[in-house]
Amino acid sequence: MIPILGELTPGTTQRHLIKLPGAALANDEPRPVISVAGTRPGPVLFVNAGVHGGEYPAVEAVIRLSKSLDPKKISGTVILMPVLNLPAFRTRTPFVCPIDNINPNRVFPGDPHGSYSEQMTHALINEFVVYADAYVDLHGGDIPEALVPFVICRSGDDEVSRRSKAIAMAFGLPYVLTVSKPVQPSKGSSSYAAAAEKEIPAILAEAGGVGQMQEEAVELLVSGVLNVMRHLGMIAGDTPATTGKDEARISDDEINSKSRAKRTAHRAVATTLLAKFEWVYTKNAGIWYPKIAPGDVVKEGQQVGTVGDLFGEILEEIISPVNGVVLFLTINPSVLENGLLMGIGVA
Numbered sequence: 229m230i231p232i233l234g235e236l237t238p239g240t241t242q243r244h245l246i247k248l249p250g251a252a253l254a255n256d257e258p259r260p261v262i263s264v265a266g267t268r269p270g271p272v273l274f275v276n277a278g279v280h281g282g283e284y285p286a287v288e289a290v291i292r293l294s295k296s297l298d299p300k301k302i303s304g305t306v307i308l309m310p311v312l313n314l315p316a317f318r319t320r321t322p323f324v325c326p327i328d329n330i331n332p333n334r335v336f337p338g339d340p341h342g343s344y345s346e347q348m349t350h351a352l353i354n355e356f357v358v359y360a361d362a363y364v365d366l367h368g369g370d371i372p373e374a375l376v377p378f379v380i381c382r383s384g385d386d387e388v389s390r391r392s393k394a395i396a397m398a399f400g401l402p403y404v405l406t407v408s409k410p411v412q413p414s415k416g417s418s419s420y421a422a423a424a425e426k427e428i429p430a431i432l433a434e435a436g437g438v439g440q441m442q443e444e445a446v447e448l449l450v451s452g453v454l455n456v457m458r459h460l461g462m463i464a465g466d467t468p469a470t471t472g473k474d475e476a477r478i479s480d481d482e483i484n485s486k487s488r489a490k491r492t493a494h495r496a497v498a499t500t501l502l503a504k505f506e507w508v509y510t511k512n513a514g515i516w517y518p519k520i521a522p523g524d525v526v527k528e529g530q531q532v533g534t535v536g537d538l539f540g541e542i543l544e545e546i547i548s549p550v551n552g553v554v555l556f557l558t559i560n561p562s563v564l565e566n567g568l569l570m571g572i573g574v575a
């Protein structure tokens with residue numbers, strides 16, 4: 229089913245330590261991967277976190293799913309990879325992989341002869357994603373970023389984009405953003421776009437941030453993946469609410485987080501659809517004083533913060549270029565020239 233994992237036994241959860249192919253990755257420590265093979269036939273869902281190394285609630289959500297999914301209650305197979313970008317995770321490096329200083333989520337679908345990040349993303353797509361019926365890439369704000377939970381997928385009327393959007397809506401976060409092209413000029417694209425190019429419905433879901441382990445974010449991401457599994461018919465129940473009866477999480481020591489996650493999943497989520505992602509930058513290096521918070525609605529022309537110098541003089545007023553909602557915000561005060569300050573979702 230997934231050649232690099234070898235034979236999977238129905239009705240079991242198996243732990244794998246995987247050496248990804250690629251000359252640049254030859255000396256890597258093996259990456260943990262967990263397969264949860266259901267007793268009944270069904271789709272293959274691939275879920276990973278850690279494309280960015282400092283997005284810890286996403287990593288924890290994958291770990292928690294691996295411990296709590298009951299293969300005897302699943303139709304199909306769930307493949308879980310807690311951390312793709314292990315070099316960044318080990319060194320607490322935000323945004324990029326420290327080996328080549330490249331943001332892996334700008335070079336999908338990768339290149340088997342390219343740099344470390346290109347070989348890593350190529351391996352992810354070709355050893356895992358192409359064998360899946362659906363792909364969920366879990367993220368959050370990286371170490372200097374705060375955000376409101378949202379899902380991104382490819383826009384379009386084609387079959388894969390429509391199925392991706394249905395999965396994005398089923399996930400159950402407050403915002404779903406469909407985009408037609410990369411938000412930044414880059415060599416490649418993002419995980420979900422590269423997967424969609426290969427005809428695999430895919431989403432990127434974000435919750436949590438600022439280098440911490442927010443329990444609510446972990447639960448949102450766990451619930452979201454369970455909602456996707458319901459949407460795909462892999463576990464019983466309607467989306468986005470759980471039935472509470474055929475819950476796929478079983479561990480007794482997780483009773484508390486279980487009931488909290490259920491409350492989260494049961495909460496009626498009004499999802500707002502957004503169609504454009506506008507990123508705001510500072511021209512000057514300096515100290516960033518935001519006047520807004522993630523989730524705030526902003527108006528075109530509104531001053532959303534200032535950047536000052538080290539004498540305390542204002543160098544620049546930051547003005548919102550659009551009407552929209554602040555989806556992510558750089559909260560670390562030190563910013564570089566042309567530094568990214570925030571992303572605004574536009575309806």
Ligand SMILES: [Zn+2]
Nearest residue numbers: 280283367368
């Ligand atoms: Zn990320």
